[in-house]
Amino acid sequence: MTIQRFETNQRMSQVVVYNGVAYLAGQVPNDYDADMATQTEQVLANIDRLLAVAGTDKSKILSATIYLSDLRYFAEMNAKWDAWVPQGCAPARATVQAALADPRIKIEISVIAAV
Structure with a gap:
């Protein structure tokens, strides 16, 4: 079976596809100074x-891990998440509080999806 890597550099790939499954690297916002x-x-x-x-x-997401810099953002994040996830397609999900790479980053999400 072939492994496909997309948007790759020396350190990491943004997406790896293997055996009909896509693994996305943790995604952070473009504007670190924006609101949640x-x-x-x-x-x-x-x-x-x-x-x-x-x-x-997104209708084929199997699992999502959401990292929040502070759990006080949980409800605000969920409002955007709930509007984004297609009806009947909610993946398995975990949400945790974590220190992220830059203190201005409030959220990072990693997903695994069927292809």
Whole structure:
């Protein structure tokens, strides 16, 4: 079986596809200084784009791990998440509080999807 890697550099690939499954690297917002709602929208848009690169879409997400810099953002993030996930396609999901790579980043999301 072939392993496909997309948007790869020396350190990592943004997407790896193997055996009909796409693994996305953790996605962070484009604007670290934006509010939580905007950061969440940016991360979800990045996920949409990368899933398309892999030949799949958000209706096929199997699992999502959401990292929040502070759990006080949980409700605000969920409002954007719930509007984004297609009806009847909610993946298995975990949400945790974590120190992220830059203190201005409020959210990072990693997903695994069927292709």
